[in-house]
Structure formats: structure tokens, C-alpha cells
Amino acid sequence: KNRVYYTSELLVKRVTNISKDNLVSLGIQIGKFTHHGSFYLTIHSLPIFAPNAKHKVWLKPTLEMLFLYGNAVLKAHLWRITKDINVGDGVVVYSMFDIPLGFGIATKSTKDVRKSNPQVMVVIHRGDIGEYLRMEDEL
Numbered sequence: 561k562n563r564v565y566y567t568s569e570l571l572v573k574r575v576t577n578i579s580k581d582n583l584v585s586l587g588i589q590i591g592k593f594t595h596h597g598s599f600y601l602t603i604h605s606l607p608i609f610a611p612n613a614k615h616k617v618w619l620k621p622t623l624e625m626l627f628l629y630g631n632a633v634l635k636a637h638l639w640r641i642t643k644d645i646n647v648g649d650g651v652v653v654y655s656m657f658d659i660p661l662g663f664g665i666a667t668k669s670t671k672d673v674r675k676s677n678p679q680v681m682v683v684i685h686r687g688d689i690g691e692y693l694r695m696e697d698e699l
Contacts, residue, residue: 562593566608603662603687606652610660613652615645617683621656628661628690633683635676645670651683662688 567587575586589604618640619627627633639656649666664683673682 564590564592564599566590566605601663601687603689603691606660606663606687606689610652610654610663613650614642615649615651615666616642616654617651618654618656618658619661624655624661627653627685628688630685630688630690632681632685633664634678635673635680635682636678638673638682641670641673641682643670645673647672653683653688660689662686662690 563585565585565587566589571587575583588608589602590608591599591601591605594600617633617638619633619637620639623637626637633653645651645666646669647666650663651666652663653661655661662685664686667681667684668676673680
């Protein structure tokens with residue numbers, strides 16, 4: 561209905577034998593359109609764009625769970641941050657061991673983060689891998 565999927569052409573060609581009534585989904589769900597027409601990126605898309613993401617932040621191991629429970633990332637939570645992040649850029653959040661945990665929106669540029677105090681918010685939470693458990697019925 562209002563969901564967007566990513567799949568290969570080969571898979572699409574093989575599925576043409578299945579009727580549309582019997583087909584639930586095809587490929588990986590990237591996101592969905594809201595009732596107002598906005599596009600909402602879902603957590604399913606993380607394996608697709610995380611390896612090629614330009615802007616990344618890494619969290620300290622003891623503070624990963626705070627992000628996975630839906631909280632924003634503070635400067636005190638950061639272990640590492642990539643260069644050239646600007647305000648409003650999309651950011652992929654990684655664990656210290658390079659495991660993608662989720663994504664968000666930067667509230668500070670890299671230069672501002674280095675100058676700011678430890679309690680300033682750096683990334684607004686947009687999605688994390690914990691959604692698979694929290695929103696199991698909706699996904």
C-alpha cells in the first residue's frame with residue numbers, strides 16, 4: 561500500500577508467477593509514506609545504507625543501551641565521530657565494534673561538538689535495531 565521496498569530485478573522476474581493476492585512483500589522494506597505524504601525511513605533499511613554512510617558516530621559500550629531504548633545521543637556518549645558533519649545531516653550510529661545500531665539527525669556540526677560541554681545533544685534518535693522488538697506487530 562504505502563510501503564517502499566528494495567529488491568533485485570532478478571527476484572522481481574522470478575516472482576511474476578505468484579499472484580498479487582498471495583504476495584505479502586518483496587525485498588527489504590526501506591520505508592513508508594505517512595498519511596500526510598511524508599516519507600518515513602524504517603529500521604529495515606539500515607543494512608543497505610549503513611556500510612556506505614558518509615556521516616557516522618560511534619558510541620561507548622556502556623551507553624549503547626541508552627540509544628537502543630530511544631534516547632538521543634549526548635557528547636558524553638560518543639567514542640568517535642566522523643569529520644564534516646553539519647547540522648541536520650543524517651547520521652548512522654555504530655557501536656564501538658562497528659555494528660550499526662540505528663540512525664538519527666545531527667544537531668551539532670563536528671566542530672561545534674568538539675567545543676561543547678559533555679551534556680549537549682549531538683544526535684536526535686530516529687530509529688534503532690531495538691524497534692524489531694518494541695514494534696514487532698507494526699513492522
